């Protein structure tokens with residue numbers, strides 16, 4: 001019996017598989033699609049932004065360079081400017097990164113424009129290298145939870161594991177089979193992402209454009225056009241996306257008489273925003289789009305899902321190895337649910353002011369003014385980048401619960417080098433924890449030595465997901481934090 005069955009080999013399932021296999025768990029991924037390649041995953045339709053926090057996460061796991069290579073430097077696609085709120089652009093010069101708390105310069109690029117194909121290929125290779133099995137062409141149809149295992153059905157076949165994680169996307173079979181509610185709001189628009197040829201492309205301007213009839217976007221990738229049509233989300237996805245239909249919508253949304261001559265690829269989405277009420281029911285867990293869906297305004301969904309897998313991986317592995325403190329696995333929903341809820345509201349706020357009509361257009365005017373100010377520009381950057389994301393770990397210490405700053409020791413060792421294998425780290429800058437830390441050498445990497453910049457801390461305890469669990473200098477509170485996060489029984 002495997003430790004974990006992951007249903008869905010998209011980016012979130014594959015990243016989680018690598019996290020679990022790297023932590024010594026036996027993992028199988030069951031993926032419906034026989035073929036990993038699909039036009040919707042390659043550029044331009046598969047274009048995805050990895051924001052600063054995710055770029056740092058992949059950098060710390062030693063994966064970012066491979067993702068950049070797989071993205072293909074020759075095909076590097078740059079949006080005119082990706083930083084926007086409801087299609088209203090943020091001027092990068094108005095952003096003051098110095099205002100964000102606890103930031104240290106990292107070697108990872110701020111943000112990466114890549115493709116789903118590139119991310120999946122790198123994460124799939126890593127998962128396989130670490131020992132996970134990816135079974136393609138297996139469509140899961142149901143599951144049966146038991147006290148100490150779960151039976152997963154795929155047609156006539158059965159798979160058994162101690163734990164199951166549904167990473168099977170927004171229409172998750174696992175979520176439905178586990179009886180987890182998916183609450184939220186209904187759609188107001190149909191979104192289109194298209195790769196087309198046009199007779200008169202100059203009629204469709206580059207960049208984001210809010211119009212009295214919706215919104216459209218043209219990227220620098222030839223023929224890549226997106227549009228939001230406020231039709232109540234009425235487009236039937238089982239219907240064929242014809243050239244005539246796309247041209248009618250594009251003409252209406254752009255307010256031009258542009259002529260389409262061909263459609264290379266196209267797909268639709270909506271602004272439906274829903275979230276699972278819990279990410280765990282017994283031995284069944286959810287991550288990624290299976291746990292939350294929302295429109296891709298600001299490119300957050302993949303970033304959120306990677307954050308889920310990062311948070312869940314080490315907690316589930318510790319539970320499987322019998323090393324988890326009581327309640328550790330439940331902190332997965334406690335920490336990740338509020339983060340996704342904020343993102344859902346962030347997209348709803350944008351949809352509210354993108355609606356056609358004078359009321360929303362009046363609010364757009366106000367936002368256009370505000371967005372020029374450093375306060376608002378920096379706030380929007382902060383929300384999108386994820387840099388100030390903070391879990392409520394019940395501590396008043398303002399660094400606790402945040403992604404660890406990119407500490408670098410005076411000898412040149414970076415935090416990223418210390419975290420590549422997914423272990424937690426004790427950075428003991430002042431050397432005051434040397435004796436106390438020996439108790440946990442089997443669980444957590446202990447490193448002592450002065451930092452280039454210690455931001456005023458004697459020591460920090462960093463969880464395997466890069467989150468600061470404790471910061472300070474006194475041994476009793478350090479010991480308490482170690483017991484809270486790393487010990488099944490008090491040491």
Ligand SMILES: Cc1cc2nc3c(=O)[nH]c(=O)nc-3n(C[C@H](O)[C@H](O)[C@H](O)COP(=O)(O)OP(=O)(O)OC[C@H]3O[C@@H](n4cnc5c(N)ncnc54)[C@H](O)[C@@H]3O)c2cc1C
Nearest residue numbers: 008010011012032048049140169288289299300301302303
């Ligand atoms: C136009 C567009 C642009 C976007 N841009 C961005 C962006 O710039 N940045 C960003 O962060 N996010 C973006 N997103 C969102 C992002 O693509 C998703 O959030 C992300 O792909 C979710 O990953 P996932 O692994 O959770 O789910 P998916 O990518 O949906 O993968 C789920 C996998 O499960 C498999 N599966 C489904 N059902 C079963 C079953 N029953 N049995 C077995 N396998 C099954 C599927 O075949 C699939 O491989 C965008 C989305 C769209 C539509």
